[in-house]
Amino acid sequence: MTKLLFVPGSLRRASSSRAAARALADRLSARAECAFGDIGGLPHYNADLENDAAVRDWIAQVAAADGLVFVTPEYNYSIPGVLKNAIDWASRPAYQSVFKGKKCFVITTSGGALGGVRAQADLKYVLNGMLAEVFTCKEVVIPMANAKVEDGVFTDEAILDFASENLGAFLDSL
Numbered sequence: 001m002t003k004l005l006f007v008p009g010s011l012r013r014a015s016s017s018r019a020a021a022r023a024l025a026d027r028l029s030a031r032a033e034c035a036f037g038d039i040g041g042l043p044h045y046n047a048d049l050e051n052d053a054a055v056r057d058w059i060a061q062v063a064a065a066d067g068l069v070f071v072t073p074e075y076n077y078s079i080p081g082v083l084k085n086a087i088d089w090a091s092r093p094a095y096q097s098v099f100k101g102k103k104c105f106v107i108t109t110s111g112g113a114l115g116g117v118r119a120q121a122d123l124k125y126v127l128n129g130m131l132a133e134v135f136t137c138k139e140v141v142i143p144m145a146n147a148k149v150e151d152g153v154f155t156d157e158a159i160l161d162f163a164s165e166n167l168g169a170f171l172d173s174l
């Protein structure tokens, strides 16, 4: 079965990005084996650190996946530092990392009306720089995301339908 790695860009328990990622993984469970990236325990990027177990595990998770699905909030017009840190760890050696040719799908969230469009553009730019293959489709953005979570469950079925449809096309492309 196709292996998808969901990478939420927020660590907090009540995160709307994590809730949306869980809901999408549930919807895709008949078509894909879905895992979740563990980026919260990674040290700050430091090229002097060798053989860190958390870094090794994270890179192995990326390597094992047929496709990555980022679901991330926008922080200060870009992606959260914790996500950039994880990406930086898996980006070496430059142009020959596990990201080279890796199929990626980007979803952004925000508490406001724009759904993280600026973070979406930034993340795609970063992924392109690592020679990842970013799936192109209508942008999947989730505005007012905090208001769409009840008891940890993401409730906006319309946006889940739209995201699932595009993720279906992404799966077809893998």
Ligand SMILES: Cc1cc2nc3c(=O)[nH]c(=O)nc-3n(C[C@H](O)[C@H](O)[C@H](O)COP(=O)(O)O)c2cc1C
Pocket (backbone or CB within 6 Å): 010, 011, 012, 014, 015, 016, 017, 018, 072, 073, 074, 075, 076, 077, 078, 109, 110, 111, 112, 113, 114, 115, 116, 145, 146
């Ligand atoms: C440090 C920080 C910076 C933020 N900057 C932005 C921003 O630039 N644009 C925006 O729309 N929302 C911004 N937000 C709001 C988040 O997008 C919103 O709280 C989102 O729901 C957080 O994602 P989560 O629910 O997955 O944790 C910011 C939140 C934080 C904590």
